[in-house]
Amino acid sequence: MxxxxxxxxxxxxxxxxxxxxxxxxxxxxxxxxxxxxxxxxxxxxxxxxxxxxxxxxxxxxxxxxxxxxxxxxxxxxxxxxxxxxxxxxxxxxxxxxxxxxxxxxxxxxxxxxxxxxxxxxxxxxxxxxxxxxxxxxxxxxxxxxxxxxxxxxxxxxxxxxxxxxxxxxxxxxxxxxxxxxxxxxxxxxxxxxxxGNRDPREWYLLGEVLATLRVSADGRLAWIEVTSAAQARAGLGLEVTEDFINYVRAVRGVQIAVAFKEVSATQVKVSFRSRGDLDVARLAGQFGGGGHRNAAGCTLQASLTDARARVLAAASTYLQPDL
Ligand SMILES: [Mn+2]
Incomplete structure (x- = not known):
């Protein structure tokens, strides 16, 4: 049976x-x-x-x-x-x-x-x-x-x-x-x-976050940041930012999309999205996180600047063709 x-x-x-x-x-x-x-x-x-x-x-x-x-x-x-x-x-x-x-x-x-x-x-x-x-x-x-x-x-x-x-x-x-x-x-x-159910403040925050979009020199890695200051200005928390990363993944040619979300001065949540066979759960795993092949996340006890440097370095290495 x-x-x-x-x-x-x-x-x-x-x-x-x-x-x-x-x-x-x-x-x-x-x-x-x-x-x-x-x-x-x-x-x-x-x-x-x-x-x-x-x-x-x-x-x-x-x-x-x-x-x-x-x-x-x-x-x-x-x-x-x-x-x-x-x-x-x-x-x-x-x-x-x-x-x-x-x-x-x-x-x-x-x-x-x-x-x-x-x-x-x-x-x-x-x-x-x-x-x-x-x-x-x-x-x-x-x-x-x-x-x-x-x-x-x-x-x-x-x-x-x-x-x-x-x-x-x-x-x-x-x-x-x-x-x-x-x-x-x-x-x-x-x-x-x-x-079709969005609080307008979510879009104000999205606008501010999208202005932080950066793309690597070869165009395969892109990221955004949600700072504590931006959250405070919008009067909203990280729970409304769940799908912001989809805008990063939608950039032409991007294979790994990353969103850095500042929880506090010493804690940053990081979300990853990828296309196809690129397994971002393994990338998140390097920082104690996990998830699915095309959607994963981790949390770093670090400042936003430090977290961004470490994660982008690891993601760039991960994108090397011989790895
Ligand atoms: Mn389900």
Whole structure:
């Protein structure tokens, strides 16, 4: 029996299911969580959606978003815990501590490094998103997909494929998305919630940050800086700067994009993006960080000037053709 079928069987058998995902949730984590919990509720199960962290504003309009609970789900003993998009138990933010004995933990994830912490582990690194995996669970199990469910799952697939731009935009992901649109996914509203929902101060900060863009002499390395002073002028923190680095990666010919984010006078967060086979997780690893091949990060205990010098030197070396 496939792992997918084991997940479907366990969900069919369970009268109650708690659905949860990783801390610092984005649209895949929350869309998959809400899609699953709403679909299972619609077939009569007791369900609830959990996350250890508050939702970012762009996710608060997803159907069911106001129901996401932040406490540890021990008040009610669930028969089943469905954990989505979460590569290890620590990433649940402690939500599974105190789960009742005998409860089944289903681990459904698309991260290659998943620690296989569940009683059933359906880990498929080729899947575009946890949202696509939930879609496949619902279709395989014959669970109906309502407009609210379709909207959540479409939002999950849309964001984890970078709006159908990344290499994980597979035929399966597109077929799932097409089927979800047919099931009523609110395509235009989702785009407006996710991508048309910016505080103007974020764009003031972006403007200031883009003015720091520098490109190496050979054009393959480019970087930006988010200083503490710029954050203070905008009245915003680093949490709104997550996608600024995409503007750096979009520069013609750039193979490694870097964003330096000043946390304090002695601490700098560094984000990396790359194209193709260039593995920036290894580059981040040189500074104690990690991530995926094309998206990674690390934190240096250093001034912005020192961090920039060290990281750019390492990135330049990494780009040498003989390494
Ligand atoms: Mn995901």
């Amino acid at each position: 496939s792992e997918l079928d084991k997940v479907v069987d366990a969900l069919r058998a369970a009268p109650s299911v708690a659905v949860l995902a990783h801390v610092f949730p984005e649209a895949d984590a929350i869309g998959a969580t809400l899609g699953a919990s709403l679909a299972l509720r619609e077939v009569g199960k007791v369900t609830a959606a959990y996350n250890a962290d508050p939702l970012p504003p762009e996710l608060c309009s997803l159907p069911g978003a106001t129901e996401v609970v932040r406490e540890v789900p021990i008040a009610r003993p669930y028969a089943c815990y469905l954990v989505l998009d979460t590569s290890n138990l620590e990433r649940t933010g402690g939500l599974l501590s105190g789960r009742p004995a005998g409860a089944v933990v289903l681990n459904v994830d698309h991260h290659a490094g998943n620690s296989r912490f569940g009683d059933v582990n359906w880990v498929e690194s080729e899947a575009s998103s946890a949202g696509e995996m939930v879609y496949r669970i619902l279709r395989r199990g014959g669970f109906p997909i309502s407009k609210a469910v379709a909207t959540n799952l479409y939002a999950a697939i849309l964001t984890d494929t970078g709006s159908f731009q990344y290499g994980n935009t597979t035929p399966e992901a597109l077929r799932a998305a097409a089927d979800l649109v047919e099931s009523g996914a609110a395509v235009e509203e989702i785009a407006a919630w996710l991508y």
